[in-house]
Amino acid sequence: xxxxxxxxxxxxxxxxxxxxxxxxxxxxxxxxxxxxxxxxxxxxxxxxxxxxxxxxxxxxxxxxxxxxxxxxxxxxxxxxxxxxxxxxxxxxxxxxxxxxxxxxxxxxxxxxxxxxxxxxxxxxxxxxxxxxxxxxxxxxxxxxxxxxxxxxxxxxxxxxxxxxxxxxxxxxxxxxxxxxxxxxxxxxxxxxxxxxxxxxxxxxxxxxxxxxxxxxxxxxxxxxxxxxxxxxxxxxxxxxxxxxxxxxxxxxxxxxxxxxxxxxxxxxxxxxxxxxxxxxxxxxxxxxxxxxxxxxxxxxxxxxxxxxxxxxxxxxxxxxxxxxxxxxxx
Ligand code: ASP
Numbered sequence: 001x002x003x004x005x006x007x008x009x010x011x012x013x014x015x016x017x018x019x020x021x022x023x024x025x026x027x028x029x030x031x032x033x034x035x036x037x038x039x040x041x042x043x044x045x046x047x048x049x050x051x052x053x054x055x056x057x058x059x060x061x062x063x064x065x066x067x068x069x070x071x072x073x074x075x076x077x078x079x080x081x082x083x084x085x086x087x088x089x090x091x092x093x094x095x096x097x098x099x100x101x102x103x104x105x106x107x108x109x110x111x112x113x114x115x116x117x118x119x120x121x122x123x124x125x126x127x128x129x130x131x132x133x134x135x136x137x138x139x140x141x142x143x144x145x146x147x148x149x150x151x152x153x154x155x156x157x158x159x160x161x162x163x164x165x166x167x168x169x170x171x172x173x174x175x176x177x178x179x180x181x182x183x184x185x186x187x188x189x190x191x192x193x194x195x196x197x198x199x200x201x202x203x204x205x206x207x208x209x210x211x212x213x214x215x216x217x218x219x220x221x222x223x224x225x226x227x228x229x230x231x232x233x234x235x236x237x238x239x240x241x242x243x244x245x246x247x248x249x250x251x252x253x254x255x256x257x258x259x260x261x262x263x264x265x266x267x268x269x270x271x272x273x274x275x276x277x278x279x280x281x282x283x284x285x286x287x288x289x290x291x292x293x294x295x296x297x298x299x300x301x302x303x304x305x306x307x308x309x310x311x312x313x314x315x316x317x318x319x320x321x322x323x324x325x326x327x328x329x330x
């Protein structure tokens with residue numbers, strides 16, 4: 001029985017012992033090399049920025065922060081920051097959160113006019129006694145800390161929104177056509193997880209949320225435990241897809257707990273998806289897309305989605321790789 005298999009068997013059989021067994025084995029094991037993983041293939045670019053930090057022995061926290069800033073600043077990425085799709089009132093409202101290896105957390109929700117929501121979330125974590133700041137309060141906090149107010153709606157996102165206004169149909173239930181269209185238009189939320197040379201984990205998640213949502217709607221992405229969770233003893237997870245469904249099952253926390261008790265990252269992602277299917281039924285789950293990614297303390301990674309076409313971008317010292325997620329339903 002190899003070491004990882006042994007860890008899983010020990011963990012599954014004796015949860016109370018699992019952590020101490022993991023710790024002893026982790027201490028004996030060779031430290032895994034740094035790695036960064038992200039939701040969606042086009043985020044390979046973001047991984048490169050994170051890898052710049054990790055390869056110079058920088059922290060996982062700095063790596064995920066720098067990494068997700070890439071799509072935030074990209075006007076052609078229609079799901080994050082500048083150029084993000086607006087809500088039904090034509091307002092671009094961004095959500096982001098960040099979590100480090102010590103359980104420090106920061107989050108902003110429904111933040112307008114600021115390109116780098118993730119940087120504001122990190123400031124919430126590092127400079128305030130709070131963990132979440134929303135709406136006008138988040139904007140006020142950002143401006144007080146030197147962030148510039150900008151218009152995040154671009155000519156093309158404005159034009160598409162104006163087209164959408166002709167029918168004004170909000171349909172978050174994701175058809176396969178919709179998924180294909182979104183992939184062509186670029187991709188969705190970026191969730192990024194990293195393990196650094198000092199064997200510490202961190203994660204970040206940032207999004208402009210579901211296109212044409214109600215003003216003030218917040219999905220899973222800035223919610224610690226739903227869109228992102230990190231437990232430095234075990235692993236980390238992040239999500240993309242219909243946020244309401246991820247919140248329903250505390251997706252990322254559920255995955256980390258499943259890894260704690262011995263599952264591989266891929267098995268843990270599938271377990272969380274199965275929980276939604278059990279709760280809401282197969283007919284319901286077949287109409288929504290959720291994609292999960294997970295990374296454990298040993299540098300093992302995995303992903304799973306409800307519907308096809310979800311991908312995960314991976315970067316290690318061996319180079320870049322794209323993993324196409326297994327999925328539950330055709
Ligand atoms: N999870 C995001 C949200 O619900 C959207 C997405 O990943 O596409 O806001």
